Every structure is written in structure tokens, then in C-alpha cells.
Amino acid sequence: MKKLITATLFATMMAGTAMADTTLKLVEVITSPERTETLKSIVGKFEAENPGTKVEIISLPWGEAFQKFATMVSAGEIPDVMEMPDTWLSLYANNGMLESLEPYLKDWEHTAGMTDRALELGRDVKDTAYMLPYGFYLRAMFYNKKIFAEAGVDGPPKTMDEFVAASEKISKLPGKYGYCLRGGPGGLNGWMMFAATMAGNNEFFNADGTSKFSEPDWVKGIEWVVDLYKKGYAPKDSVNWGFNEIVAGFYTGTCAMLDQDPDALIAISERMDAADYAVVPMPKGPAGKSFPTIGYAGWSMMSASANKDLSWKLIATLEGPEGNIEWNKRIGALPALKAAEKDPFYAGEQFKGWFDELADKDAVPTVMPTYLEEFAFFKDSLAIKTTQEALLGDITPEELAKQWAEYLTAAQQKFLASK
Structure with a gap:
């Protein structure tokens, strides 16, 4: 026992x-x-x-x-x-x-x-x-009501053209910029979203697997982002900005517009009075549609x-x-x-802007081609390098688009061949 x-x-x-x-x-x-x-x-x-x-x-x-x-x-x-x-x-x-x-x-x-x-x-x-x-994480647009009023801009932009016009007026204010550009890590969403919005569709590939990025309408979207930066509508050092920097750029009043997901609310709501900012759907392109990434x-x-x-x-x-x-x-x-x-x-x-966007038939939530095995490297390495080169003028928007198209075409055609 x-x-x-x-x-x-x-x-x-x-x-x-x-x-x-x-x-x-x-x-x-x-x-x-x-x-x-x-x-x-x-x-x-x-x-x-x-x-x-x-x-x-x-x-x-x-x-x-x-x-x-x-x-x-x-x-x-x-x-x-x-x-x-x-x-x-x-x-x-x-x-x-x-x-x-x-x-x-x-x-x-x-x-x-x-x-x-x-x-x-x-x-x-x-x-x-x-x-x-x-x-x-669905993209919508934060805007600073106080800065808009100071610059004489009447309400948030509803189109890409109005976005540029508002950025121009705001950037004339001392020490202020229109847009918090994410030129560093995690910046791909903005480029994809604006390119699709200018092109009027969110289909990244043709039926044969070739990428649309080098097509003229998509190149216009890439040029649109590069022009914003080169015209001084975004801070010069935003070429290196990641998530923390763009959010800080917004709540400090350095820039008046920010495209971000609801996670940006954490820092912004702690540092800004709720009456001083709002969240609205992303502006629409020439086709009357927007393609916020989800x-x-x-x-x-x-x-x-x-x-x-x-x-x-x-x-x-x-x-x-x-x-x-x-x-x-x-x-x-x-x-x-x-x-x-x-x-x-x-x-x-505070969540109204995102739910308004989800309810708008002309705001089409867009999933990036994450099913591609090569996409992780594209997003976290190739895209950062090439977009920074384009912003700094080392390559043209067309050259950026060509590099992306070649890489993504190979990945998509490999994916199609495996099915």
C-alpha cells in the first residue's frame, strides 16, 4: 500500500x-x-x-x-x-x-x-x-476639420480632383501639408487603391494572367501619387513614413488628410478632440467609383x-x-x-465613415492578390523599394509600373498554371 x-x-x-x-x-x-x-x-x-x-x-x-x-x-x-x-x-x-x-x-x-x-x-x-x-482593416479617410476651415476648404473631398485641390490649398499654410503619405513600410495599400480608383476598376489581372499595372489607366494612378509628393502636398520625409509616422502626422496637425483603417483611431482619439476631425469614405475617381482596400x-x-x-x-x-x-x-x-x-x-x-463606405455601392472593398505566394515579398520589399525610387525621381512612374507588372504577371501565370 x-x-x-x-x-x-x-x-x-x-x-x-x-x-x-x-x-x-x-x-x-x-x-x-x-x-x-x-x-x-x-x-x-x-x-x-x-x-x-x-x-x-x-x-x-x-x-x-x-x-x-x-x-x-x-x-x-x-x-x-x-x-x-x-x-x-x-x-x-x-x-x-x-x-x-x-x-x-x-x-x-x-x-x-x-x-x-x-x-x-x-x-x-x-x-x-x-x-x-x-x-x-478597411480604408477610409480621416480629415482635420480645423485645418480645412483655416485653408478655406469647404468640407472633405468627394473626388480625387477635389482631393488634389484641397491638398494644394492646405499646403500653402505654413508648416502644413494636405496628405499624410505612407512612403515606407506598409504603404502598398495606398498605391493599389489610388491606381484602381483612377483606372475605374479593381481587377489586377487580365484573363491570361498579365498584370494591368503597366496599362495607361493604372499608370495614371501611380503618377497621381508621385505628383502629390513632388508638388509638396505631402511632407518631404514622408517618403520613409510607416504607420506610426502617418498617424502622428495627422494628430499633430502636420497634414490634414490620412487614409487609414480603424486601428488609427486608437492614437488619434486619445490626442484629438472628436469635434476636430471626422472619417469619411474615400474620394471617387473619374469613373465615379472608389476602391478602398480591405x-x-x-x-x-x-x-x-x-x-x-x-x-x-x-x-x-x-x-x-x-x-x-x-x-x-x-x-x-x-x-x-x-x-x-x-x-x-x-x-x-467614430465608425460612421467606415459603415457609410460599406453601404455605398460605388465604394468597392478591394482585396489585394494575397493568394499569390510571391505577394508577401512584393508588398514588404519590392514595393517599398520601387515606390521610394519613384517618389525621389530615381525611376519614372512608368518604370515602376513596368517592374510591378513583370513581377506580378509571372506570379499570376504561375498560379494559373498550378490550378
Whole structure:
């Protein structure tokens, strides 16, 4: 009997040790102090519900995240769960590095509570849920009411021509500029959106897989952005600006217009009086349409994880109603859960611009071609280099368009050939 008790106690101690040694690694890539603190809060609840399990959060700075994460993976430092941007999904899913979440979604009590769009986009690669989106980032336009009034501009621009005219007037004010240009990391959305708006459509490819970027109407959109910068309607150093810089440029009053997703509200609402700014739909182009980009991000499980069931429990905590709504309220994305639409937080005036845009049949939410395996490199490396060269006059808009078209044509035709 004594031996049995001793053996039982030893087994219990060993089980406790094993549980205490269970550490999940979670990589955050769209990083900011606010997001990291929110993530820690939700993860803390997961740890409390799963005694003996610890989650190590690794936060990568967004501007360097693509290269840093690729380096981690090549060195064998693969996490269990990661924050997956839409632009990386195809790269990692097509290389067999992501676990299918389909078996878990089949039995999850909240699967039916996800929006249809969230489930559709999570299954963007091979119709398989390699990612569960937590929210959406839809571009709309912030404008500074005080600066507009000071410059004598009567209301926000509704067309691209009015946007340029307003930028010109505002840029004549000392130390002021019309537009917060994102010339550095993450700037591709603006170029894609304005090019499509000037072209009057958001079809990036022809039926044979050739890219439309080198076609005259699309080149006009690229020229439009370059001209804004060269005419001094955006700050000179905005050629290097990323997310934090453009948002700061807006709330400090350096520039009066900013195209951004709801996540920019976090910093802006803390630093500006609500009466001094507003959010409106993006201006329309010559065809009477606008094509605001809609992006998304979510949670993925790495196929190399040794703790898959536990990793799913972590994803379920992050993605469930309590975790998802807490996360999106703090980071500013539009949630992926149907229940969030009834939350009073999203019924406020600050979100009106995005919901007006979603309701406008001539404002067409545009998903970039993230299904291409080569798109991650294009967005986070090639596009930054070439757009900066064009802004600085080292290459022409036509040369930029030609480089993009060649790269994307090869990627699209490879994709079509694989189907």
C-alpha cells in the first residue's frame, strides 16, 4: 500500500512538472505597445484557465516583421501560434507550414458566430482554414476639420480632383501639408487603391494572367501619387513614413488628410478632440467609383507545433466572443464575429465613415492578390523599394509600373498554371 501511495504521489508530481513545463510560443507581428498589452491580458485569461501552461509572447516590430519572422523560421525557431497578416498567408500555407484548422472549426461552438466573410477569407488558400481572421482593416479617410476651415476648404473631398485641390490649398499654410503619405513600410495599400480608383476598376489581372499595372489607366494612378509628393502636398520625409509616422502626422496637425483603417483611431482619439476631425469614405475617381482596400489578419497554428490541441485552445480564447471583441476594441479593427455588430461601441459616430463606405455601392472593398505566394515579398520589399525610387525621381512612374507588372504577371501565370 505504501509503495502504491508513493508511486501515485511520484506520478502526480511528474505530471505537475510536465504541465508546468508546457510553454506555447505566440508571435505577434503587427506590433504596438497597446496591442501587446491587450494580447497579454487575453493570454493571461487563457493561462488561468489552463494551469501549468505558459505563453511566451514574441513581439516583432511591424516594419521588420517579414524579414525577422522568415529568419526565425529558417533558424528553426518556429512558434506554436502566430498572428498572420493576409499578405503572408499564401506563402506559409503553400509551403506546408500552417496547420489546417478545419477539424477544430467543425466542433467549435463559435464557428457559426463568425461572419461569412471571415470564414471565406480564412480559407483563401486551397479552400482550407489555415488562418482564422480576427478582424478587418478597411480604408477610409480621416480629415482635420480645423485645418480645412483655416485653408478655406469647404468640407472633405468627394473626388480625387477635389482631393488634389484641397491638398494644394492646405499646403500653402505654413508648416502644413494636405496628405499624410505612407512612403515606407506598409504603404502598398495606398498605391493599389489610388491606381484602381483612377483606372475605374479593381481587377489586377487580365484573363491570361498579365498584370494591368503597366496599362495607361493604372499608370495614371501611380503618377497621381508621385505628383502629390513632388508638388509638396505631402511632407518631404514622408517618403520613409510607416504607420506610426502617418498617424502622428495627422494628430499633430502636420497634414490634414490620412487614409487609414480603424486601428488609427486608437492614437488619434486619445490626442484629438472628436469635434476636430471626422472619417469619411474615400474620394471617387473619374469613373465615379472608389476602391478602398480591405485587409485582414488572424491567428494561425504552425504545423510544427508539438502542442496542437493546446494551441487551438489558445486560438479559441483569442477568437471567441470575449477575446475577439476585447482585442478589436483596443486595436481598432472591425470584428470577425456577427455578435460584435450589436455592440454599442461600433454604433458610435467614430465608425460612421467606415459603415457609410460599406453601404455605398460605388465604394468597392478591394482585396489585394494575397493568394499569390510571391505577394508577401512584393508588398514588404519590392514595393517599398520601387515606390521610394519613384517618389525621389530615381525611376519614372512608368518604370515602376513596368517592374510591378513583370513581377506580378509571372506570379499570376504561375498560379494559373498550378490550378
